[in-house]
Every structure is written in C-alpha cells, then in structure tokens.
Amino acid sequence: MKIAVVGRGNVGGGLADLWEKAGHDVRRIGRESSDVSEAEAVLVAVPGGAIAEALDNVQGIEGKMVIDATNLVGADPPEGYSSNAEFVKSRTNGPTAKSFNTNFAALYYRIGKARSTPSNLWCGDEEARQIVEQLNRDAGYEPVYAGPLENAALQENFLKLTFAINRGGLGRFFYRMAPPDQL
C-alpha cells in the first residue's frame, strides 16, 4: 500500500519503519509542502496543536483515507471541533480514523517481543475500517474498534487517563514489572 506519513517524529517515523518492514511503500513528509494524491492512506502524526498548519501544507488530501494519531497536549482541537480527528474529516471529507494515539511510540521496537499481541484502539468511519485494521496488524497490533468518529474526543482524552495513572505510580510499577527485555 502507498502510505504518506505527515510528521517524521517518534510516531510518524516509527510507524513508517514498521510499515516498510511489512512491505508498504511509505513516503515521509515533514514541514515542507507536499502532495499526497498518490497515497492510499495518510497518517497524520504532528503535535496536536499543529494539525491545521500541517494540513495546510498537504495538497491532494481531499477524499483520502486518513489516520489521525495526534494527541492534544497543552492544546485544544481547532475551534468548532470536539476532536482533531473530526477537524481532519472536515478538511478531507474522506474515510477517517483515530488510531495509534493511545500507545507509546517508545515501545514500537518491542511490539514483536510482547507476550501477547498488544491491542490498539481505533475509532472512526466504517469506510476506514479495512485499511486502519490492516495497518494496525502490519505494525504488530491487534486493532480494537472504539466506535464512530464522534468518539474521537474520548480517545484523545484517553491520554489524560494514562498520565493520571502514571502520576499515580502505576507507570513506574509497570516498567518495574515488565523490563524491556521481557515485553
């Protein structure tokens, strides 16, 4: 599959590596102006507050299947939208999914070493299901459907829960219990 990845950081770069290993043709896009009209799927993995600016630089995205992996850290979704994913949909009018925003990019390199296949949430349009579930599996995750795109705000808020658990001490406990070579 031809995939365009917008954002070359931990998430964009990491998933690009995993998808290339799975045989996909991945184009990595940064801040430069670009055209994604040849892509069958587009991943958006930029800082949550930069989503509008990032999409402004991408031509040919209308009607495309987009996976939005952003989280809103210290930022709100664009005015008039309850989530970044719904904002993405308003720009593209194509099949849209929210996914890869609830798992840590730092663990990508160990996905294959996990005792069982890690789950990864996605919510979004039915028309996006086939591609987002395939790209989850090709990255090493078992996709878990979390409902329609209207649930994207809930999925984006999941990070707050993760941070709260981490502050509560379970994060440190988790890492103590599961050192890198045992995941």
Ligand SMILES: NC(=O)c1ccc[n+]([C@@H]2O[C@H](COP(=O)([O-])OP(=O)(O)OC[C@H]3O[C@@H](n4cnc5c(N)ncnc54)[C@H](OP(=O)(O)O)[C@@H]3O)[C@@H](O)[C@H]2O)c1
């Ligand atoms: N890290 C995680 O474990 C994780 C997990 C799930 C979701 N997320 C979310 O996924 C997104 C990416 O996280 P990350 O950890 O990959 O961040 P990151 O390593 O900082 O990478 C962000 C990338 O986005 C690029 N970027 C920034 N503004 C841009 C713009 N206007 N247009 C195009 N590209 C732009 C950055 O380019 P420059 O290098 O030029 O600044 C950088 O390559 C964030 O929304 C984050 O909250 C992160």
